[in-house]
Amino acid sequence: MKNGFTFFLGLFLAVALAWAGIVMGSHVQLGHLAPYFDENEGKAFPERMPGIAAQGQLVYQDLGCAACHTQQVRRPDFGSDKARGWGDRQSVARDYVNQAHVQLGESRVGPDLATFGARPLAVDASRLIQYLYEQHGGMPAYRFLFEERKITGERSANALKAAAPAGYEIIPSHRAVALVAYLQSLNNVYEYPEARPVEPAAAKEGESK
Amino acid sequence: MTTAPQAATAAEVTEIDTSARWPLLLLLGSALLWLVLSGILALVNLVQLHTPELLAGCSAMTYGRSSAIQETAFIYGWAANSGLAVALWLLARLGGAPLRSLNWVVAGTLFWNFALVLGIAGIATGDMTSNAWLHLPAYVLPMLLVAYGTIAVPGVLAWTGRRKEMTFAAQWYAVAALFLFPWLFSIAQMMLVFAPERGVLQALVAGWFVQGAWTLWLAPLALAAAYYLVPKITGRVIPSYDFAQLSFWTLLFVGAWTGGRHLIGGPVPAWVATIAVVSCALLLFHYIVVAVNLRGVFCGGGSTVLKFVAFGLVAYVAGGFLDAYTAMRGVAVHTQFTHFSEGQSQLALNGAFSMLMYGAIYFLAPRITGLAWPSVPLIRAHYAAALTGTIVLVVTLIGAGCVQGHDLNTASIPFADIAGHVRPWLLAATAGQAILLLGNLLLATHLFWLAAAKSAAPAVFDPAPAMEASVS
Numbered sequence: 078m079k080n081g082f083t084f085f086l087g088l089f090l091a092v093a094l095a096w097a098g099i100v101m102g103s104h105v106q107l108g109h110l111a112p113y114f115d116e117n118e119g120k121a122f123p124e125r126m127p128g129i130a131a132q133g134q135l136v137y138q139d140l141g142c143a144a145c146h147t148q149q150v151r152r153p154d155f156g157s158d159k160a161r162g163w164g165d166r167q168s169v170a171r172d173y174v175n176q177a178h179v180q181l182g183e184s185r186v187g188p189d190l191a192t193f194g195a196r197p198l199a200v201d202a203s204r205l206i207q208y209l210y211e212q213h214g215g216m217p218a219y220r221f222l223f224e225e226r227k228i229t230g231e232r233s234a235n236a237l238k239a240a241a242p243a244g245y246e247i248i249p250s251h252r253a254v255a256l257v258a259y260l261q262s263l264n265n266v267y268e269y270p271e272a273r274p275v276e277p278a279a280a281k282e283g284e285s286k
Numbered sequence: 287m288t289t290a291p292q293a294a295t296a297a298e299v300t301e302i303d304t305s306a307r308w309p310l311l312l313l314l315g316s317a318l319l320w321l322v323l324s325g326i327l328a329l330v331n332l333v334q335l336h337t338p339e340l341l342a343g344c345s346a347m348t349y350g351r352s353s354a355i356q357e358t359a360f361i362y363g364w365a366a367n368s369g370l371a372v373a374l375w376l377l378a379r380l381g382g383a384p385l386r387s388l389n390w391v392v393a394g395t396l397f398w399n400f401a402l403v404l405g406i407a408g409i410a411t412g413d414m415t416s417n418a419w420l421h422l423p424a425y426v427l428p429m430l431l432v433a434y435g436t437i438a439v440p441g442v443l444a445w446t447g448r449r450k451e452m453t454f455a456a457q458w459y460a461v462a463a464l465f466l467f468p469w470l471f472s473i474a475q476m477m478l479v480f481a482p483e484r485g486v487l488q489a490l491v492a493g494w495f496v497q498g499a500w501t502l503w504l505a506p507l508a509l510a511a512a513y514y515l516v517p518k519i520t521g522r523v524i525p526s527y528d529f530a531q532l533s534f535w536t537l538l539f540v541g542a543w544t545g546g547r548h549l550i551g552g553p554v555p556a557w558v559a560t561i562a563v564v565s566c567a568l569l570l571f572h573y574i575v576v577a578v579n580l581r582g583v584f585c586g587g588g589s590t591v592l593k594f595v596a597f598g599l600v601a602y603v604a605g606g607f608l609d610a611y612t613a614m615r616g617v618a619v620h621t622q623f624t625h626f627s628e629g630q631s632q633l634a635l636n637g638a639f640s641m642l643m644y645g646a647i648y649f650l651a652p653r654i655t656g657l658a659w660p661s662v663p664l665i666r667a668h669y670a671a672a673l674t675g676t677i678v679l680v681v682t683l684i685g686a687g688c689v690q691g692h693d694l695n696t697a698s699i700p701f702a703d704i705a706g707h708v709r710p711w712l713l714a715a716t717a718g719q720a721i722l723l724l725g726n727l728l729l730a731t732h733l734f735w736l737a738a739a740k741s742a743a744p745a746v747f748d749p750a751p752a753m754e755a756s757v758s
Contacts, residue, residue: 091502091539095539099543139412141349141414142350157695171485174484179488180416181553216338
């Protein structure tokens with residue numbers, strides 16, 4: 078360690094090699110990945126999310142939802158993601174190509190949300206909004222995404238079925254609506270060519286018997 | 287009887303220590319304020335995990351944001367400030383000359399902490415990014431980078447201007463940390479925030495950065511302290527010292543490749559995870575050498591500093607083995623996405639890093655101030671609290687992770703029931719975090735008491751061991 082230059086070069090290489098290997102290596106492999114165009118359907122998958130869902134993704138990000146929710150389904154024989162109804166196939170890199178802010182997440186205090194929009198719970202937006210207003214299991218209520226507003230004339234169509242002082246109603250803010258739109262947009266269940274692991278033929282035959 | 291300790295004091299505390307007093311106290315003081323803040327938030331977060339209604343109405347304290355603030359305060363507040371203080375002091379001592387350009391440290395520290403306050407206010411009000419260990423909003427990142435560089439200047443000067451050609455392991459680790467963090471940090475800023483990569487490449491960059499920030503920055507800072515304190519206090523030469531260099535380069539070259547272990551089974555190329563698994567196993571060589579080199583820490587007699595260091599080293603090495611174990615796919619399928627991972631990161635951050643820093647702070651603060659710690663029982667109380675708190679926290683989180691992992695992978699157990707099964711473990715973890723916080727409050731109070739004491743009894747140190755001659 079007497080030679081300062083060699084030492085410095087070593088430090089530089091330590092960062093550069095790992096960066097080149099992991100970051101640039103996967104960049105070479107995935108950097109040009111494009112949505113998959115299905116001629117039968119006449120459109121490309123994954124589809125771009127609607128504008129309001131893209132706004133909702135920012136709400137998801139700034140509230141830190143990823144602290145408790147992952148958005149990555151593991152393959153059927155690795156964990157019980159499929160059995161829990163979180164997705165029939167594993168998530169693949171192509172699922173995320175259109176996303177400006179990828180939220181893979183590292184913790185499953187709450188359920189995985191990669192295909193949340195395709196589940197029965199997500200069909201009805203007003204139900205999801207109600208869900209955000211109330212505490213459910215381990216998920217806190219997000220009351221700050223709602224406004225208490227004085228009723229003038231008719232009750233608003235989007236008012237929640239929730240206890241409010243007389244003459245007042247609870248209205249979801251635009252952020253709540255956008256967040257729900259984002260959650261509903263997480264419904265990419267399209268079967269990409271690479272979306273299934275290659276299963277050994279013998280195992281498959283065994284299952285069918 | 288009194289002349290001998292006083293003579294020892296004169297030899298032990300020199301211009302090198304006292305000239306850096308205020309800049310280093312500024313770094314350490316800020317570090318401890320952040321540590322206490324992050325401890326309070328960690329406590330809130332743990333309570334929120336089993337009692338979600340706590341502070342749910344407050345948008346700044348919703349779990350997602352407060353956990354990001356907690357992590358940021360710990361890493362960029364406590365770890366960065368304390369690690370830099372210790373690294374600068376080590377480099378000055380081992381370089382054999384007082385630190386130069388200390389005004390840079392003061393200016394850099396003020397800017398660093400100002401940017402951090404601004405960034406944390408940003409996270410609380412909705413400017414958080416989605417990257418682990420890099421939740422800070424874009425507008426403070428360049429300022430943090432410049433401030434870090436400014437603080438590091440005297441350290442680099444102490445390295446390049448050292449009096450002896452010969453260098454020590456503590457210096458390699460300290461210099462590596464000073465140089466490597468700005469590179470990692472600037473690349474991560476570019477590729478995640480300013481010109482973000484597309485799709486899952488973001489997750490790969492983030493994984494590389496988080497692992498790099500640990501193995502190329504925080505772990506070297508902690509090891510620098512350990513490699514200095516153990517031989518210095520025990521007065522013994524480091525055994526198998528020849529291997530230390532190989533171990534150092536193993537950590538640097540292999541460490542950052544292990545980041546992909548968090549992405550096992552994820553939507554990323556499988557080779558990333560495979561390389562991570564192999565790298566985790568290779569890195570065991572580094573952990574074994576650290577254990578062999580620094581085993582003298584257990585022969586420290588009654589030294590309180592060495593008790594902290596011993597715990598930190600055990601946690602560091604145990605953490606390394608645990609990382610390698612959980613990187614195996616068959617294990618990862620149960621532990622990933624659970625509190626187990628959180629337990630591992632607490633073992634590394636609170637168990638290894640913080641403990642080594644506490645040891646270093648107890649050693650260096652009396653030397654830079656020239657005053658003895660006002661209260662020995664307070665140090666013992668902190669040690670007891672830090673030890674108990676960390677063990678309870680880590681063990682219960684790992685226990686919670688085992689239960690959670692088993693339940694998650696058993697599809698017949700309804701998802702809603704898992705929280706109930708994990709709850710007792712999380713309650714115990716909350717108690718552990720509370721004890722840890724109490725201990726850290728003691729340390730913070732003690733340091734401010736020491737800094738405020740003007741005419742207390744001057745520090746009396748044990749006569750310097752023979753090793754000292756070759757160092758100063």
